[in-house]
Amino acid sequence: MLRITLPLPKDVTPAPTTSRVAIIGGGFTGASLARLLAVNGQYGPDDIVVFESRAGLGGGLAYGTRNPSLRLNVAAHRMRAVPGDPQAFVHWLSASGRLDLDPDAVGDGGIYARRADFAAFMAEQIQPFLDRGSVRHVRERAERICRRHGRWQIEGDRGASVQSDIVVIATGHPPPTPPDLLSDSLGGDARLISDPLPSGALQAIGPDDKVLVVGAGLTALDALGVLRAKGHCAEVTLLSRTGQLPQPQASGDFAPHGDFLIGVPNTALSLLERVRFALEEVTEAGLPWQSVFDALRHQGQAIWQALPLVEQRRVLRHLRRRFEAHRFRMSPQIAELVERERAAGRLRSRAGRIVAVRPGHAEIVVDIATKPHGIVVRHAARWIIAATGPDHGNVIGSQSCLADMEGSGLLRKDPHGLGIACDEDSRAVARDGYPVEDLFIAGPLARGAFGELTGVPEIAAQAERIVQQVLAMRFATTRTITIRSL
Template sequence: MLDYDAVRTRFGIREGMMTAPGRCQVAVIGGGFTGASLARLLALKSGMTGCVAVFEPRPELGRGLAYDCADDALRLNVASHRMRALPGAPDAFHNWLIRTGRLESDPAGRAADGAFYARRGDFGRFMSEEMQSLVQTGLVRHVRERVQNLARDGRGWLLHGDQGSVIHADEVVIATTHPDPRTPQALAGALEGHPRFLGAGDSWHRLDAASPQDRILVLGAGLTALDAIASLRSRGHKGEIVLLSRSGRLPQTQALGTLPAYGTFTDPRPATALALLREVREAIADATGEGLPWQSVFDSLRQQGQALWQALSEPEQQRFMRHLKRRFETHRYRMPPQISALLSHEMRHGGVRNLAGQICRVERSTNAIHVDIITRPQGMVERQSVQWVMIATGPDYGGLIGSQPYLQSLADARLIRPDIHGMGLDVDQHCRALRRNGLPVDNLFVAGPLTRGRFGELTGAPEIAAQVETLAGHLAARLATAARIDV
C-alpha cells in the first residue's frame, strides 16, 4: 500500500495537489525525440488506450531540446530525406515538408545540390503532430510533469511527478538524455548572475538585448556554438564573435550531392582503436581514388558504428575516447551547407575568430568582461574583452546522475550505475538498466543517447529511431505475455 503521508512529506506535495494514483503498463520518462518515438511505436503496436504514459513537462511531445525551437536560423544538419525518423516510413518527414508547403516557402533550406536542410523547429512540429493524434485518442497519455522520484512499488514502479501526479507502471523507460553543459570553474565564480552571461540552460532570447556591435565570446566550437553564430546573425548582430574551445577543431562540412557510403569495416572488425584508425585512413585514400569524398567513408562508419564500437574491448574503447573522440566527432557531426557558407564568410571577413585554449582569469568591468586565455599551441596569455559570454559546450556527462533527483534516488538504491566511459547509464544488450552489481533490472530500460557507452553511435535521429523500434518490439512482447498471464 502507498503511504500517502510519507510521499507528501518526502516530495513536498501540497494538500489537494495529489491525484489518485493512476496505472499504466509502460511509463516513459522524457518526451523528446527518443521518448516520444518509443511511446508512439509502443502505442501503435499495443493499440491499447492507457497503456503508455509519457512524463514530459514541455507542452508538446516529440520536440525535446533539439527541436523545441522557434529560431528559423537553426537547421537540421542532415538533409530532410535522410532524417528517417519514423521506422517503416523513411520519407515521412520529407513528404510532410512537401504536403505542408514548407519545402516551397523556405528557399533558404535548399542547398546547392538541391538537398533540403529543414528548420529544426519544423522537424519538431512534424514529430509533435505525429504525437498529437495518439494523445487525443488516448493511446498515449501525456503527463506534463517532471518525474521527481522513481521507486519500487511491488514488482513495478511508482513515479512521482513534480505537480503531484503519482502513477504506477509495470515497466519504465528512462529517456531524459544528458544534462546541460557545466559552466567552467573560472567563469562560474566570476560571472554568476552577470546580466550578459548566458550559462547552461539560459534562453538565447536574452541575446535580443545585445547591441549589434557587441563582442561575444562563445565557449565551445561544436554544432551548438555554430548555432549560436547563425542565431546571432539572424538577429542582426554584427559584432565579432570569438569561439573558444580546448582543441579549436570545428565541425566539418557536409559533402554536396547524393553520395554512396564507402567502406566496410566489419569483416573482420578492427580489434583496436589504432587498427580502426588505419582502416579508416586506407578507406579514405581508396575513396578519394574513386572520386568520392571522405564524407562517404564517415557515412559508412556511421552505419557500422554500433558493431564497430562493440567489437572493441573496454580498454580499446577508452583509448578511442582519449585519442580519437574529438577528431571523430568533428567529422561525424557535420555542419549543414548553410552554416558552412555562413562560417566561411564570417571567418574570411573577420566576423568570427576561432581560438584554441583555456581560460585562466576573468574580470568584470562596467562595460566589458575581460577573459584571459592561455592559447594553444603557443601557451601565451591573450586577453579577450567582450560584452557577452555564452556557454555552448557539450553536455555535462559526468554530472548526469546528480542532475536529476529521480536518477540520484535510483543510484542510491543501487538500481543504476554510470557506464564505464562516463557517457550515460550502463545497460545490457536489451537496454535494461544495470544495477551497481552489474545485474540487469528486469523492467527498467534506458533509451537514446544515454546508452551511447554501450552501443556507441546513438545520437542522430535515425539511429535513435532504430533503437526504439527494437525496444518497442521487446516491450510489446512483454506486455502481450503479461496480458496472457493476467488472463
C-alpha cells in the same frame, strides 16, 4: 514534508494512476517509443504514459525551438525518423506546405529544414494516438521513480502519481555545465550565458556587443546563427582546445563508403588504420571523405561493441575529438554564414584555454593561454557564452529521479561517463551488475553500450528494438483503471 498539488491547466486531463509503460522524457526518443508501442495496438487506453513538461511531444531539447534560424544539421532525407518509412519526413515537408514557406531550406546536397518543422512533423506523428487516448501525455517532470509492491511508482512535479509495469528513461541531453573557472569568476553575473539553447537566452545581447563563445562545435555555431539573425553585428570569437570548427556537409548525394564489419577492428589503432585506408580509397575514387564517416556512423554500434573496454577507452581518449569534428557537420546554410563572417573579419576562432577571468564594469577580460606555444593573450568581451554542450558525465546528478534510482542501486553511470549503464538489450544495469528487466535506457543516454546513438536514425532503430522487447513481456499484475480525482 508538505506536498502541494497545483491545479492542472484547463487543457490537461488528469494523469492516469496506472499504466503498462511509463516513458520519462518526451523528446524525439520518448515520442518515437510511445508511437511505436501505440502503433502495435496491443495496449489499451492509458497503458502508455509519457512524462514531459514541454507542451508538445517529439521536439525535446534538440528540436523544441521556435527560432526559424535554427536548422537541422542533417539533410531531411537522412532524418530516417520513422522505422519502415524512411522518407516520411521528406514527404511531409512537401505535403504540409512547410517547404514552400521555407525556400532557404534547400541547400547543396539536400533539404536542411528548420528544427521547429521537424518537431511539428513528430508532433503530427503522435497526435492521433494522443487523441485516441492510447498515449497519455502527463505534462510534468518526473521527480521520483521508485519500486513499490513489485511495480514502478513515478511521481511528477505537479502532483501526478502513476504506477507502471515498465519504465523507459528517455530524458536525453543533460544541461551543460560551464567550465569551473567561468562559473567561479562569473557566478551570478548575467553576462555569462551558461546555456545558449533555451529560446530567448541571447536576447539581452546588443547588436554592437563583442561576444566570446567558449566552445566551437555545433552549439557555438547555433549561437552565432541566432545572434546574426537578430541583427547582432559585432565581433564573435570562438574559443576551443583545437580552434577548429565542425566540418561542412558534402554536396551531392553519395553512398557511405567502407566496410568495417569484415574482420571488425578490435583495437583503437587497427580502427584508425582502417579509417585511413578507406579515406585513401575515397580520395583516389574522387568521392567525398564524408562518405567514410557516414559508413562509420552506420556501422558504429557493431564497431563499438567489438572493442574491448580498454580499447573503447583509447578510442575516446585519442580519436573521439577528431571523429566528432568530422561526424557532427554543419549544414550548408551555417557553412555559408561562417565563410561570410570570416571574410568580413567578424568571426574569429582561437585555440587555447582560459587561465584567468576578470569581470570589469564594461567588459569581461579573460586571459587565454593560446596553443600551441602557451603564449597568454588578453581578450575582452561584453558577453561570454558557454557552448561546451551537454554535460553527459553528470547526467545522473542532473536529475533528482535518476539520482534517487542510483542511490537505490537500480542504475549507475556507464563506465565511460557517457550516460547510464545498460546492456545490449538496453536494460539498465543495476549496481550489482545485473540488468533490471523492466527498466530501459533509450536514446543518447545509452551511448556507453552502443557508441553511436546520437542521431535520429540510430535512435529510431533502438526505439524499435526496445518496443519489440516490451511487447514480448508478460505482466504479473492485472490493471484496474482509475482516474485520480482532482
